[in-house]
Amino acid sequence: xxxxxxxxxxxxxxxxxxxxxxxxxxxxxxxxxxxxxxxxxxxxxxxxxxxxxxxxxxxxxxxxxxxxxxxxxxxxxxxxxxxxxxxxxxxxxxxxxxxxxxxxxxxxxxxxxxxxxxxxxxxxxxxxxxxxxxxxxxxxxxxxxxxxxxxxxxxxxxxxxxxxxxxxxxxxxxxxxxxxxxxxxxxxxxxxxxxxxxxxxxxxxxxxxxxxxxxxxxxxxxxxxxxxxxxxxxxxxxxxxxxxxxxxxxxxxxxxxxxxxxxxxxxxxxxxxxxxxxxxxxxxxxxxxxxxxxxxxxxxxxxxxxxxxxxxxxxxxxxxxxxxxxxxxxxxxxxxxxxxxxxxxxxxxxxxxxxxxxxxxxxxxxxxxxxxxxxxxxxxxxxxxxxxxxxxxxxxxxxxxxxxxxxxxxxxxxxxxxxxxxxxxxxxxxxxxxxxxxxxxxxxxxxxxxxxxxxxxxxxxxxxxxxxxxxxxxxxxxxxxxxxxxxxxxxxxxxxxxxxxxxxxxxxxxxxxxxxxxxxxx
Amino acid sequence: xxxxxxxxxxxxxxxxxxxxxxxxxxxxxxxxxxxxxxxxxxxxxxxxxxxxxxxxxxxxxxxxxxxxxxxxxxxxxxxxxxxxxxxxxxxxxxxxxxxxxxxxxxxxxxxxxxxxxxxxxxxxxxxxxxxxxxxxxxxxxxxxxxxxxxxxxxxxxxxxxxxxxxxxxxxxxxxxxxxxxxxxxxxxxxxxxxxxxxxxxxxxxxxxxxxxxxxxxxxxxxxxxxxxxxxxxxxxxxxxxxxxxxxxxxxx
Ligand code: B12
Numbered sequence: 001x002x003x004x005x006x007x008x009x010x011x012x013x014x015x016x017x018x019x020x021x022x023x024x025x026x027x028x029x030x031x032x033x034x035x036x037x038x039x040x041x042x043x044x045x046x047x048x049x050x051x052x053x054x055x056x057x058x059x060x061x062x063x064x065x066x067x068x069x070x071x072x073x074x075x076x077x078x079x080x081x082x083x084x085x086x087x088x089x090x091x092x093x094x095x096x097x098x099x100x101x102x103x104x105x106x107x108x109x110x111x112x113x114x115x116x117x118x119x120x121x122x123x124x125x126x127x128x129x130x131x132x133x134x135x136x137x138x139x140x141x142x143x144x145x146x147x148x149x150x151x152x153x154x155x156x157x158x159x160x161x162x163x164x165x166x167x168x169x170x171x172x173x174x175x176x177x178x179x180x181x182x183x184x185x186x187x188x189x190x191x192x193x194x195x196x197x198x199x200x201x202x203x204x205x206x207x208x209x210x211x212x213x214x215x216x217x218x219x220x221x222x223x224x225x226x227x228x229x230x231x232x233x234x235x236x237x238x239x240x241x242x243x244x245x246x247x248x249x250x251x252x253x254x255x256x257x258x259x260x261x262x263x264x265x266x267x268x269x270x271x272x273x274x275x276x277x278x279x280x281x282x283x284x285x286x287x288x289x290x291x292x293x294x295x296x297x298x299x300x301x302x303x304x305x306x307x308x309x310x311x312x313x314x315x316x317x318x319x320x321x322x323x324x325x326x327x328x329x330x331x332x333x334x335x336x337x338x339x340x341x342x343x344x345x346x347x348x349x350x351x352x353x354x355x356x357x358x359x360x361x362x363x364x365x366x367x368x369x370x371x372x373x374x375x376x377x378x379x380x381x382x383x384x385x386x387x388x389x390x391x392x393x394x395x396x397x398x399x400x401x402x403x404x405x406x407x408x409x410x411x412x413x414x415x416x417x418x419x420x421x422x423x424x425x426x427x428x429x430x431x432x433x434x435x436x437x438x439x440x441x442x443x444x445x446x447x448x449x450x451x452x453x454x455x456x457x458x459x460x461x462x463x464x465x466x467x468x469x470x471x472x473x474x475x476x477x478x479x480x481x482x483x484x485x486x487x488x489x490x491x492x493x494x495x496x497x498x499x500x501x502x503x504x505x506x507x508x509x510x511x512x513x514x515x516x517x518x519x520x521x522x
Numbered sequence: 523x524x525x526x527x528x529x530x531x532x533x534x535x536x537x538x539x540x541x542x543x544x545x546x547x548x549x550x551x552x553x554x555x556x557x558x559x560x561x562x563x564x565x566x567x568x569x570x571x572x573x574x575x576x577x578x579x580x581x582x583x584x585x586x587x588x589x590x591x592x593x594x595x596x597x598x599x600x601x602x603x604x605x606x607x608x609x610x611x612x613x614x615x616x617x618x619x620x621x622x623x624x625x626x627x628x629x630x631x632x633x634x635x636x637x638x639x640x641x642x643x644x645x646x647x648x649x650x651x652x653x654x655x656x657x658x659x660x661x662x663x664x665x666x667x668x669x670x671x672x673x674x675x676x677x678x679x680x681x682x683x684x685x686x687x688x689x690x691x692x693x694x695x696x697x698x699x700x701x702x703x704x705x706x707x708x709x710x711x712x713x714x715x716x717x718x719x720x721x722x723x724x725x726x727x728x729x730x731x732x733x734x735x736x737x738x739x740x741x742x743x744x745x746x747x748x749x750x751x752x753x754x755x756x757x758x759x760x761x762x763x764x765x766x767x768x769x770x771x772x773x774x
Contacts, residue, residue, distance in 0.1 A: 173582065174581030177581050190638035206701070206703060379643070415731070
């Protein structure tokens with residue numbers, strides 16, 4: 001594949017700036033915890049189930065902890081004292097708390113309560129079995145992938161979103177039949193703002209299906225079965241975002257999801273979740289993804305649907321470098337970074353295709369080892385499904401030409417409804433046609449150094465680095481508050497879930513975090 | 523050229539040939555019987571000279587069809603009456619002038635996309651400075667005071683803010699329409715507004731890709747705006763309607 005002439009020094013400067021930005025955020029993250037981080041800790045340690053009213057035990061325990069002003073010490077100590085002093089399993093301690101027993105909290109608040117090192121020691125077995133659950137899932141996934149084999153890149157990624165998990169399973173199977181490599185289940189509207197993870201198999205969602213552990217399992221089973229029939233491994237994707245970002249990452253890890261939408265800033269910008277909360281939560285969610293071998297998908301495509309895609313192209317590059325730097329802080333290998341971008345320039349602009357090629361090729365080059373997640377035109381789609389299908393064709397051509405890794409296929413009915421069975425079928429058919437017809441195209445191309453594509457790529461990279469300089473000077477929180485991304489302004493102390501953030505006390509104990517950091521190699 | 527007859531049919535390449543194309547999936551595997559089923563199905567839809575142009579398996583036990591045919595159906599075009607929002611075509615400067623001369627120099631508008639709907643681009647296109655397709659948004663208009671609350675706002679919050687700032691117009695946007703949730707939510711919004719007893723104090727506009735004027739009227743709004751709406755249409759409607767209600771002249 002021929003490379004566009006891009007100044008390597010500029011790319012290195014961008015990476016350096018992004019690293020400084022991430023380091024600054026990381027020092028903040030390391031001093032804080034959130035209710036979601038603590039709930040994830042409980043799940044990892046083996047707390048499961050709901051109370052009589054269907055409220056997850058992990059929520060009950062963490063809410064009670066927060067109500068006593070003890071969030072800053074972490075939840076693990078409460079389980080540790082339950083175990084050490086009362087010989088209770090972690091599940092029993094959680095159950096007692098749900099039944100109204102305040103004893104474990106009182107014990108954990110005592111001056112002679114175990115310190116962080118002792119908590120780690122007491123809960124060693126629980127931490128080890130949490131890691132085992134994740135490793136076992138990963139092993140099964142690796143075996144399945146090796147046995148069945150994986151499709152050719154760009155991997156064909158489609159969405160199902162019926163609202164009913166059993167229908168999703170059917171649609172996922174049909175998509176696999178028609179050639180899909182990856183099936184993503186879209187979440188119901190508003191789930192990202194729920195501060196708990198719903199439970200059980202669900203059949204009523206709006207614009208998507210609830211993300212629950214049981215739904216993950218149902219979908220995984222269906223795709224395993226279908227993969228077996230098709231002789232091809234079918235990947236499963238869901239969302240680790242919103243107020244339960246790290247809990248979903250844990251559930252995805254143990255239920256063998258392959259990919260999770262996981263962006264450092266998406267929840268802040270597009271769901272008005274508190275910036276502090278999201279950045280802390282993304283760290284532990286990414287640690288889990290690192291350890292579980294889950295490929296993340298970042299959400300820069302959204303900048304291009306919210307702001308103008310031509311003018312805002314460089315904000316994508318800026319954000320990708322920051323997302324990469326933050327993922328590196330969670331020791332994530334490049335091969336797990338499905339860095340996102342999209343084909344969203346107004347197709348009526350002359351040479352719009354060339355600008356898209358420039359952007360796609362640039363991103364491919366700057367992140368050579370990442371399986372770039374490339375997303376289709378949506379915003380300029382209209383009810384004219386026939387033209388829309390051609391528009392998707394240009395997108396597919398760009399994808400194969402610039403060797404994108406994961407291609408979320410466009411739907412000609414994008415502006416109309418959630419896709420019908422045959423919408424997806426036709427989309428897969430045309431992507432396969434183009435990928436096959438142009439399989440060797442990337443190797444045939446040489447870029448004119450002074451051409452439209454190279455010039456555009458240089459311009460975008462230059463602007464991206466200029467923006468990184470600005471963000472570095474403002475700090476990430478300041479830049480987000482100033483509206484540097486997607487034209488959206490989010491002040492550091494506003495937004496949903498802000499009250500779920502707490503500084504860590506000096507005696508903060510979290511053996512799960514410690515173990516994940518050790519295993520990930522942070 | 524105006525057509526002499528009131529009854530119209532779909533047009534392929536000859537007047538009144540009734541030519542239509544459609545595509546659909548049947549929940550059976552592709553087979554000669556499935557092809558016959560597709561033809562019968564199309565005939566029951568009212569098509570003649572049915573051509574099943576394409577059949578293909580599109581899932582386990584599902585087949586996809588492309589069908590052509592000629593329909594006998596005809597509609598009486600003259601009998602159709604569709605309410606449309608009446609607006610003038612004043613420029614941004616002219617609208618500003620009217621606001622200054624006739625409307626006390628100030629028009630306050632409050633808008634949001636309410637409920638669980640997180641789409642802001644549509645309401646932003648109407649309200650924000652930048653506007654839509656080269657047409658500036660209301661923020662840019664002299665005399666307009668714009669409060670854009672964004673998305674995922676409670677209906678009650680939009681009602682409260684509109685009354686609090688003494689809005690002349692309140693703008694509701696709804697983009698997600700699955701299972702008609704936009705209609706339900708717009709009706710709920712109107713109920714809240716009416717319950718305050720102050721509905722008469724302000725214009726209520728409803729907009730989104732699946733909204734039209736008739737739907738908005740049916741739900742108790744003053745006007746509805748759909749796909750491709752330009753901010754200048756909205757500015758003209760608001761100013762024209764405020765002026766009309768004040769008994770002002772309707773000339774530009
Ligand atoms: C961009 C986009 C997004 C972005 C939104 C970014 C943002 N900041 O707004 C993101 C990626 C975040 C997003 C998320 C989702 N989206 Co979306 N999204 C779109 C997309 C691609 C374009 C919408 C758009 O911006 N159009 C451009 C604007 C300018 O047009 P408009 O909204 O129609 O507005 C114009 C007019 O309608 C009118 N207007 C609109 N409002 C008002 C109000 C007033 C008062 C007036 C006067 C006029 C007016 O004026 C505007 C200018 O002309 C559409 C598909 C499409 N091409 O339409 C899907 C689409 C709308 N999304 C859809 C869905 C389902 C979702 C999700 C619910 C998916 C999920 N389950 O998570 C989530 C939202 C979650 C939630 N809680 O709502 C579906 C809706 C299906 C349906 N019919 O119900 C669509 C149609 C895609 C699809 N085929 O599935 N989405």
